[in-house]
Structure formats: structure tokens, C-alpha cells
Amino acid sequence: MQCWIGKCSEVFYGLMRIVAGLLFACHGAQKLFGLFGGTGAASGTLITIAGIIEFFGGALIALGLWAGFAAFIASGQMAAAYFMVHASGGFWPIVNQGELAVLYCFVFLYIAAKGSGSLSIASLVKKGNA
Numbered sequence: 275m276q277c278w279i280g281k282c283s284e285v286f287y288g289l290m291r292i293v294a295g296l297l298f299a300c301h302g303a304q305k306l307f308g309l310f311g312g313t314g315a316a317s318g319t320l321i322t323i324a325g326i327i328e329f330f331g332g333a334l335i336a337l338g339l340w341a342g343f344a345a346f347i348a349s350g351q352m353a354a355a356y357f358m359v360h361a362s363g364g365f366w367p368i369v370n371q372g373e374l375a376v377l378y379c380f381v382f383l384y385i386a387a388k389g390s391g392s393l394s395i396a397s398l399v400k401k402g403n404a
Contacts, residue, residue: 288338288393294381295336298348302329327351335385338394342386349382 279286300310305325308314327347334344352375360372367373390396 284392287388288391290381291338291341291385291391292336292393294378294385295332295334295341297332298378298382299329299332299336302326302332305329324351324355335382338390338396341390341394341396342388345382345385349379349386352376352379352382 302325303309304312304314305321306314306329328351331344331348331351335341335348356367356372356375356379360367360370360375363370363372367376
């Protein structure tokens, strides 16, 4: 059963993809450039790689350009971050402060499965070639 708001599902999917991508890019900007209260100049190889994936992956997800590929990589990064950083603090994400990593992981996994959607650069390019 689909309610009246379901008619706008593509718009809401696009908004979710854009917001999640922008927020993820902000995490990368913290690590790489010191923006938004970050320290910048990431201090380690894994942190630098995480910042690159977050910043550029988040931007690609938000723009809807190769969003499925970028989201798949971002989902994997968030799964790795959860197990490397949070899981040792207990089983439940609410206890080990890993809720955001889990949420990002599954949101990005959904985006990887669904793709860029209609509110995306990929959609505009596809329409331009038609």
C-alpha cells in the first residue's frame, strides 16, 4: 500500500541522497581541510584515505554522478570504521557510539543498490544523450 506521499518518492530519494552525500563530504572536509571544527591535514594514512573517500565520495553521491559506485565504497568504509573504531566498545551501536557509522553504512548500501535516481547529474546527462 502506497500513501499519497509515495507519489513523491523519487524526489524524497533524491533529497536523501543529496543530504547524506553533503553531510558525508563535510566529514571529509573536517579531516582534509580543517573545516567545520576539524583539525585538517589528516594525521595518518588511514585517516587521509577516509577523508578522501568521505569528501570526494560524498560529493559524487550528492551530485548523483557515479553515485552507486561511490556509495558502495562509502558503505564499505563505514562498515570498516564501525568494526575498527566502535565495535570494541560493546555490541550495541547506541552503547559504542557507532550509530552514525551504521546508519551511513546502510543508507549508502541502499544508494549503491538504487543508483543516482532522477534528481542527479547522471539523469541529466542521460536525458541529454537521448
